[in-house]
Amino acid sequence: MQMTKVGDNALDQLRDALRQAALPCDDVGEPGRQFYRFEADGKWVAFGGLEGAAPDMLLRSVVVSDARRGEGLGNAVLLALEQCAASQGALRLHLLTQGAAGFFSANGYERFDRQTAPAAISQTVQFKQLCPASASYLRKTLGV
Numbered sequence: 001m002q003m004t005k006v007g008d009n010a011l012d013q014l015r016d017a018l019r020q021a022a023l024p025c026d027d028v029g030e031p032g033r034q035f036y037r038f039e040a041d042g043k044w045v046a047f048g049g050l051e052g053a054a055p056d057m058l059l060r061s062v063v064v065s066d067a068r069r070g071e072g073l074g075n076a077v078l079l080a081l082e083q084c085a086a087s088q089g090a091l092r093l094h095l096l097t098q099g100a101a102g103f104f105s106a107n108g109y110e111r112f113d114r115q116t117a118p119a120a121i122s123q124t125v126q127f128k129q130l131c132p133a134s135a136s137y138l139r140k141t142l143g144v
């Protein structure tokens with residue numbers, strides 16, 4: 001699986017993938033976000049993104065294509081994004097999810113009260129507007 005940064009020319013493909021998975025996509029073209037495309041045999045199999053800056057970054061937009069779920073790609077994408085965040089100095093990753101809390105818990109993320117998120121995270125568009133208040137908030141300390 002090859003990982004490449006999503007440039008402006010691939011933003012529409014990213015939006016389509018997120019829309020199909022019912023994930024927020026309205027703000028992907030705004031500054032301060034970085035998205036990655038994962039491909040195999042020339043076709044995209046997953047996307048994932050990071051938002052903000054170290055030490056606390058938002059992990060977002062993790063989606064594996066319908067046809068390739070359940071093969072371990074999600075785990076691989078998560079690991080790649082964590083390494084990418086750590087290489088930028090991130091100490092913690094934060095996320096909101098509605099349907100995949102179990103997936104993230106199995107990968108070392110812990111559920112916390114949304115009110116405990118640091119300001120850099122609670123001020124993101126996802127926290128303020130895009131994700132419904134019913135979404136679970138999870139976070140992970142990297143490198144422990």
Ligand SMILES: CC(C)(COP(=O)(O)OP(=O)(O)OC[C@H]1O[C@@H](n2cnc3c(N)ncnc32)[C@H](O)[C@@H]1OP(=O)(O)O)[C@@H](O)C(=O)NCCC(=O)NCCS
Binds near residue numbers: 060074098100101103
């Ligand atoms: C969540 C998602 C990324 C997982 O990708 P995947 O490639 O199917 O995951 P993997 O094959 O690597 O599965 C890893 C483990 O997580 C489990 N898992 C996968 N999706 C899960 C979910 N939604 N809830 C709970 N556990 C889940 C798998 O059963 C597997 O467990 P195992 O190792 O004990 O067999 C994928 O289902 C997806 O794209 N969902 C829609 C978008 C989404 O909700 N993204 C998260 C919010 S940003």
